[in-house]
Amino acid sequence: MGFSLPLKRKRRRPIKDIERELRVIYHGRDGRIPDLTKLEYQRKSLLTAILIRMSILLLLVFVIGIGFLFYWHPYSNTNPSLQIEVEAPQAIRTGEPNLYRVRYANTSKQSLAAVQLTAHFPQGFVFTESLPKPTEPFTWTIGSLSPSSNGVIEIWGIPYLSIPSTASMQILSTYRPANMNSDFQDITTVPLYLTESVVKLALSGPEKTIPGDKISYTITVQNISEHQVKNLRLYLKTPSDFFIEELSPAPTQNNTSFWDIEWLNSNQTMSYVLTGTFASEATGSIPLIAEVGFVDAKENFLSQAQTEWNTELLGGNLLLHLIANGSNTNQTVALSDRLRISLDYKNTGSEPLENVVLWLTFQTENGKLPLNFKEADLEGGLFEDNRIEWDEKNISNLSILNPGESGILDIMIPITPTIIENMSDLFTIQFAASLKPIKDSQIKHTIEGTPLQIQINSDTSFTSMIRYFNDDGVAVGSGPLPPVVGKKTTYRVFWNIHNQLHDLENGSITTSLPKTIVWEDRSISDQGIIRFDETTRMVTWFIPEISKTSDSIQAWFDISITPTESDIGKFIKLTNPTAFEIKDSVTQDTIHVSLPLLTSELPDDPFASSNGVVMANETL
Structure with missing residues (x-):
C-alpha cells in the first residue's frame, strides 16, 4: 500500500525584511543602498585592494632586505675574518728577555688582502728581535692570506718596568676582504703581569748601637738572571741624625747617596759599604733604607726592589x-x-x-x-x-x-x-x-x-729719598724753594736698590701719597714698571728680577704740592712710609725693608738744606 508525504509549502518572507538585510550588507557610509545594476562601486574597491596588496608586498621586500643585512653583516667586523692570538708568559721578570708569539689565521671563506700586523709595546719595553723581521718598525706586512691559512710571528723583548706592575701589549691588525674595497682593523690586547725582577737587593748592619759609636752597613745588589742587565741605580736613604763618614765605593756624585751601576753580568753581585755614627739625640729603632731600580733614557727611576734595616739606639751617656x-x-x-x-x-x-x-x-x-x-x-x-x-x-x-x-x-x-x-x-x-x-x-x-x-741672605740694601737738585746741583724739581703758599713746587722721589751676592726675584716697592700731594705722571725705572693707583693713591714699582751682576738699579717719579695757609712754618709730608720686599733666589727667603715717610725737609739734598719750611706768600 503506498503513501506520500504532503509537500510543505515555503512561506514567503516580507519584502521589508529582505530590504533590511540587504541594507545591512550593502549600505554605504551615507546609509543608502548602492545601485547594484552598475559596476562603478566595484571598480573603486578593486583599486583599493590593489594598492593595499602592493604596500604589503613592498613592506615584505623591505623586511627581507633588512633581515639579509642583519644576518650577513657585510660592513660589520664584529666577528673578524682575521683571528689573532698572542702567547705571553704568565709571570714576567723585568730585565729578562721573553718570547711572545703572535699567531694569525684567516677563518673566513674568502681570501684576505693587504694583511698587516703592528705591535704597540708598553713604555719601558725594549724590542730586541723578531722572526720574521719587521718590514717597518714594529710592523709586519703579510700581504695576501687565503682561506684557512695561518702563520706566526715570534717577538723577543725585555720589559723594564717598576715592580709590581701591569702593562699591556697591543697588536693592531689590518686587512681587506676579497669582495670589499675598504680595509678592516682589529686590536688585540694582551695584559703583561710583572711580579718579579732579575735584580735582588740585600742590606745588613748592626741590630743595636749607642750614639757616637762608629758602625757600618753593607748593601748588595745581585743579577740573578742568565743575562746581563744594564742601567741600574742604587739609592740609599739615611736618617737625618746619622752622620756619614765614608761611602765605599764613592757615590756617583759628591754629597749624594746613590750609585749608577752601568751593568751587571749574570749572577754578579756588587757590594756597597756605609760607615758613620748616630747623633747624640738619636733614640728608638731607626731604619736605613736601600732601593734599586732601572733608569730609562728619560732618567725615570723604575723601582725593582726596596729593603730596610732597623738599628735600635740604646741610651747614650x-x-x-x-x-x-x-x-x-x-x-x-x-x-x-x-x-x-x-x-x-x-x-x-x-x-x-x-x-x-x-x-x-x-x-x-x-x-x-x-x-x-x-x-x-x-x-x-x-x-x-x-x-x-x-x-x-x-x-x-x-x-x-x-x-x-x-x-x-x-x-x-x-x-x-x-x-x-x-x-x-x-x-x-x-x-x-x-x-x-x-x-x-x-x-x-x-x-x-x-x-x-x-x-x-743677599747683601741687598734699599734707599728712598726726595730731592729738588741732583748730585751735580742741577734742578730736577720746579717751583719756589722753599715752598710758598698758593704756588706749586715739584719734587723728585728716588728709589735705589743695591745688590751683589745673590740673584733676586719677585720684588716690589710701595708707598702711598697724602691727599694733598699730586702725582705728576712722570717716572722712569731701570727695570720693571712704576704704576700709580688713583683710587688707593699707591705708588708701586714692580721688579720681576735683579741679577747679582747689576750692582744697583734706580727708579724715580715726580710729585708736587701747593701749600695752604695752614702749612706756613711747617715741613710738608710728601710720602707715607715706604716698604720694599724681594725674594732671594738662593735662600728662598723674602727680604723686607721699611723706610720712614718723606717730607719737604729734604735731608738727602745738600743743595736744598734749610729750604723745606713753607713760607707765606707776600704777594697775597
Missing part, C-alpha cells in the same frame, strides 16, 4: 743640643746680624763621665767663614782652626760629669757686614763631645749632635 737664633733647624741670617748659639749638655747615663771635652765646629765647602770671632763672646771657649773648645780648664764640672748633671753655654758671634773675596755665604755648625766613663777609662767615645746649616 751624654745628650747634646744645639740651638741657633732660637731654632734647632737650618736657617738664614742677614749680614751684620748676630749669631746667637745655645749649647746644652747632660749626662743621661747611670755612671759619671770623666774628662768631658765639648767643641763647636764651623765648616764651609770653600772659602772663609763670614764671622767676626774677634768681637765674639765665646763664654771662655778657645777658638782655633774653625773650632771652639771647652774642657775642664774652662768649665769645672767637665772633669767629672755626674749622672743627671747638665750645663748650658750661650755664645754670640757677629756676622760680617759684607762678603769679601774668598768668603763663603754658607756654613754649617755642629756640637760634639768626647768622654770617658770612669769605670773604663781606656775607652773614649765621641758623640756628635745634628749639624745646622746657616745661609746668609
Whole structure:
C-alpha cells in the first residue's frame, strides 16, 4: 500500500525584511543602498585592494632586505675574518728577555688582502728581535692570506718596568676582504703581569748601637738572571741624625747617596759599604733604607726592589743640643746680624763621665767663614782652626760629669757686614763631645749632635729719598724753594736698590701719597714698571728680577704740592712710609725693608738744606 508525504509549502518572507538585510550588507557610509545594476562601486574597491596588496608586498621586500643585512653583516667586523692570538708568559721578570708569539689565521671563506700586523709595546719595553723581521718598525706586512691559512710571528723583548706592575701589549691588525674595497682593523690586547725582577737587593748592619759609636752597613745588589742587565741605580736613604763618614765605593756624585751601576753580568753581585755614627739625640729603632731600580733614557727611576734595616739606639751617656737664633733647624741670617748659639749638655747615663771635652765646629765647602770671632763672646771657649773648645780648664764640672748633671753655654758671634773675596755665604755648625766613663777609662767615645746649616741672605740694601737738585746741583724739581703758599713746587722721589751676592726675584716697592700731594705722571725705572693707583693713591714699582751682576738699579717719579695757609712754618709730608720686599733666589727667603715717610725737609739734598719750611706768600 503506498503513501506520500504532503509537500510543505515555503512561506514567503516580507519584502521589508529582505530590504533590511540587504541594507545591512550593502549600505554605504551615507546609509543608502548602492545601485547594484552598475559596476562603478566595484571598480573603486578593486583599486583599493590593489594598492593595499602592493604596500604589503613592498613592506615584505623591505623586511627581507633588512633581515639579509642583519644576518650577513657585510660592513660589520664584529666577528673578524682575521683571528689573532698572542702567547705571553704568565709571570714576567723585568730585565729578562721573553718570547711572545703572535699567531694569525684567516677563518673566513674568502681570501684576505693587504694583511698587516703592528705591535704597540708598553713604555719601558725594549724590542730586541723578531722572526720574521719587521718590514717597518714594529710592523709586519703579510700581504695576501687565503682561506684557512695561518702563520706566526715570534717577538723577543725585555720589559723594564717598576715592580709590581701591569702593562699591556697591543697588536693592531689590518686587512681587506676579497669582495670589499675598504680595509678592516682589529686590536688585540694582551695584559703583561710583572711580579718579579732579575735584580735582588740585600742590606745588613748592626741590630743595636749607642750614639757616637762608629758602625757600618753593607748593601748588595745581585743579577740573578742568565743575562746581563744594564742601567741600574742604587739609592740609599739615611736618617737625618746619622752622620756619614765614608761611602765605599764613592757615590756617583759628591754629597749624594746613590750609585749608577752601568751593568751587571749574570749572577754578579756588587757590594756597597756605609760607615758613620748616630747623633747624640738619636733614640728608638731607626731604619736605613736601600732601593734599586732601572733608569730609562728619560732618567725615570723604575723601582725593582726596596729593603730596610732597623738599628735600635740604646741610651747614650751624654745628650747634646744645639740651638741657633732660637731654632734647632737650618736657617738664614742677614749680614751684620748676630749669631746667637745655645749649647746644652747632660749626662743621661747611670755612671759619671770623666774628662768631658765639648767643641763647636764651623765648616764651609770653600772659602772663609763670614764671622767676626774677634768681637765674639765665646763664654771662655778657645777658638782655633774653625773650632771652639771647652774642657775642664774652662768649665769645672767637665772633669767629672755626674749622672743627671747638665750645663748650658750661650755664645754670640757677629756676622760680617759684607762678603769679601774668598768668603763663603754658607756654613754649617755642629756640637760634639768626647768622654770617658770612669769605670773604663781606656775607652773614649765621641758623640756628635745634628749639624745646622746657616745661609746668609743677599747683601741687598734699599734707599728712598726726595730731592729738588741732583748730585751735580742741577734742578730736577720746579717751583719756589722753599715752598710758598698758593704756588706749586715739584719734587723728585728716588728709589735705589743695591745688590751683589745673590740673584733676586719677585720684588716690589710701595708707598702711598697724602691727599694733598699730586702725582705728576712722570717716572722712569731701570727695570720693571712704576704704576700709580688713583683710587688707593699707591705708588708701586714692580721688579720681576735683579741679577747679582747689576750692582744697583734706580727708579724715580715726580710729585708736587701747593701749600695752604695752614702749612706756613711747617715741613710738608710728601710720602707715607715706604716698604720694599724681594725674594732671594738662593735662600728662598723674602727680604723686607721699611723706610720712614718723606717730607719737604729734604735731608738727602745738600743743595736744598734749610729750604723745606713753607713760607707765606707776600704777594697775597
